[in-house]
Amino acid sequence: MTRNQLIEQIKRKKSFLCVGLDPDLKKLPKHLLKEPDAIFEFNKRLIDATAPYAVAYKPNIAFYEALGPRGWNSLQRTLAYIPKDCFTIADAKRGDIGNTSSLYAQAFFDKNSSGMSFDSITVAPYMGRDSVMPFLEFKDKWVILLALTSNEGSADFQTHLLNPQLSRNDDDELGLANSQIVVENQNEYVFERVLRVSQEWGGADRLMYVVGATKAPMLKQVRKIAPDHFLLIPGVGAQGGSMEEVCKYGMNKDCGLLVNAARSIIYASSGTDFEQKAAEEAQRMQQEMEAQLKAFGII
């Protein structure tokens, strides 16, 4: 799916909702457990219930991986069931050296190889450029790079300030100064450097960023560095982020947001009415989003 097609869907459905398909066997409605593929059955019914309100679906791969090969089978079936006009995100947070990242890209982008082809994949930035580029080799596929995540641990490294100085004086002999590609002269946080440097790797038509809803005020700063890029925003809902703040600080003229909700929708009920409750919560969020899109003059 191209950027224009995604924007088109957002305007058509009056929504920028992404539903997180994170099926936990321990939390599935009990009446589904007798199904041959309870995981797929759960997802299928949720997709049916929420498709009118969602422009994207985001299975978190850990939930499927935890079940071994059968989990991957359920994931394949789920992906095949998602309507073609919905943007699909493999929330895998992958990343490795170049030739290995190519294989991760194959796993999630090449149907002939793995049986699956998502529109996009979340990628961890720690290993830098050559760990990310292989994903961008795939035409019309997106990389969603972790920037500022929603969890407490984001404070361990992401929100630390970098030093404009290139290297410590005693390290010159180790050749570090030469290994820097860009001369640094700014006071920026680690996550800001990720936002800034990664723009040399791909444009706003191929690259998105993960910014946690719990970090909504930081969106102002994010937008200074990346005004046009789409942002994937987890953490509205179970993690406590505010939709209003997210829109206030994060929306741009193309909307530029995909707000993810998983637990608040998929576990809205764990009874036989789980689909209905999921639909209601998805619709509630879509209506909130519609109001925001109108307020910002996008629809």
Add this chain to the structure above:
Amino acid sequence: MTRNQLIEQIKRKKSFLCVGLDPDLKKLPKHLLKEPDAIFEFNKRLIDATAPYAVAYKPNIAFYEALGPRGWNSLQRTLAYIPKDCFTIADAKRGDIGNTSSLYAQAFFDKNSSGMSFDSITVAPYMGRDSVMPFLEFKDKWVILLALTSNEGSADFQTHLLNPQLSRNDDDELGLANSQIVVENQNEYVFERVLRVSQEWGGADRLMYVVGATKAPMLKQVRKIAPDHFLLIPGVGAQGGSMEEVCKYGMNKDCGLLVNAARSIIYASSGTDFEQKAAEEAQRMQQEMEAQLKAFGII
């Protein structure tokens, strides 16, 4: 496997070789392709050929994932075939918010869940403490945290200097200063901070670090911060790192190293003599390691 058991194996086999089981269908010896499970057959024969010389095996999960569910089946079979006295590493470079990292841990540590149980898993540090802790909840399992990786992209973020200042002055209103758990007052690289801060999460009996062989001189600095921890060292072989430099800067009184070689061993030949050539290369490396272990008085 406990730390003492690992050290025991290193002394017994006079080796700290880790063989990377990275089977690429495009590179497999052609005569194997007719096998029902060519990937497992390749691995099985390599394990048979190299087990006398290796203390650890490290399948890089991307190679299996690229093939979808059948890749995971091959991985399961491979893991089951590795001798019980060898240390197993799921080179997955996983990491996500807490509840999701728990599921990744389940995928690689809980046989009842996924059908597989490795001794350890590589983890990406970007999302911080609460993304790593769930892996450490599993008794007798290890986390191998990325610190300074072997690839060029390590220069994008890992070798950047952090600023002792807590936050920019204009960010106080965003509450960032309060979200820092530890007051920083040192001039350290991002990867050094990863090494230092992570020691609060787990000790040298549960935590290891990835340091690329291509960064051997930096091992001196790594050892200042983490003198006792085992280090997983990829990049000797195909990536060009030097075994001698790695040992010179990285060995400690317990050896403290697992040096990984993949392509130089598993693709030493792509003919019908691939096992023999793999055995020869593994033995060559083991002999080099034996000499180093003796030189350092460990055996």
